[in-house]
Amino acid sequence: MIVIRSRRLQLSQFQMTDAPEVFGCITPGVAKFMSWEPPSWDEYLARCEKRAQAPEPNMFSFTIRRVENNECLGMASFEGADSTSPEVGLWLKERAHGQGIGTEVVSALIEWGHATFGKASFIYPVAVENTASRHIAEKLHGEIIGNRTNPKYNSVVYRIPFREASHT
Ligand SMILES: CC(C)(COP(=O)(O)OP(=O)(O)OC[C@H]1O[C@@H](n2cnc3c(N)ncnc32)[C@H](O)[C@@H]1OP(=O)(O)O)[C@@H](O)C(=O)NCCC(=O)NCCS
Numbered sequence: 001m002i003v004i005r006s007r008r009l010q011l012s013q014f015q016m017t018d019a020p021e022v023f024g025c026i027t028p029g030v031a032k033f034m035s036w037e038p039p040s041w042d043e044y045l046a047r048c049e050k051r052a053q054a055p056e057p058n059m060f061s062f063t064i065r066r067v068e069n070n071e072c073l074g075m076a077s078f079e080g081a082d083s084t085s086p087e088v089g090l091w092l093k094e095r096a097h098g099q100g101i102g103t104e105v106v107s108a109l110i111e112w113g114h115a116t117f118g119k120a121s122f123i124y125p126v127a128v129e130n131t132a133s134r135h136i137a138e139k140l141h142g143e144i145i146g147n148r149t150n151p152k153y154n155s156v157v158y159r160i161p162f163r164e165a166s167h168t
Contacts, residue, residue: 025093
């Protein structure tokens with residue numbers, strides 16, 4: 001199992017045993033700037049099982065936990081490991097917002113993607129109005145390279161470079 005560690009966090013490859021805790025972190029506030037709506041437990045379980053049965057080789061999902069007490073905080077994703085700039089994403093439960101955890105997660109994914117796959121840059125799409133998430137991209141020297149749209153919101157697409165000095 002892949003495990004990524006950072007100062008306060010452990011990102012471990014999602015396992016079915018994580019499902020109840022991860023599901024417990026999902027609220028409407030978390031989904032506001034995500035492409036999905038909060039699912040029912042049955043829908044969520046079905047989605048997890050489908051993914052577990054047909055894993056995609058270049059896509060990784062991680063459960064985010066606080067190292068000190070193993071508290072589940074949310075999920076992170078790393079997609080397109082075979083592409084020039086893999087795409088990273090995350091969501092955190094509402095009680096974990098505003099503690100710099102988002103920045104720590106994105107930094108850790110970038111470091112891992114550089115160390116594991118030799119990638120020099122990463123894609124990070126963000127809803128235009130998602131100020132906190134855009135702050136993360138900008139703090140990590142992200143540049144806007146495009147736009148996306150989905151039925152819920154319009155997004156800007158950042159390209160974030162790997163930079164030795166900016167990751168802790
Ligand atoms: C977006 C999200 C990942 C941010 O994570 P976080 O841990 O709360 O963010 P951080 O604490 O690292 O803060 C990031 C920056 O945004 C700023 N910020 C946080 N909330 C803010 C707000 N509501 N308005 C303006 N700035 C805000 C912080 O001050 C920080 O900037 P700074 O380091 O320059 O001070 C988190 O809020 C979340 O999971 N939201 C729900 C799902 C989601 O939107 N996922 C992202 C999809 S791209």
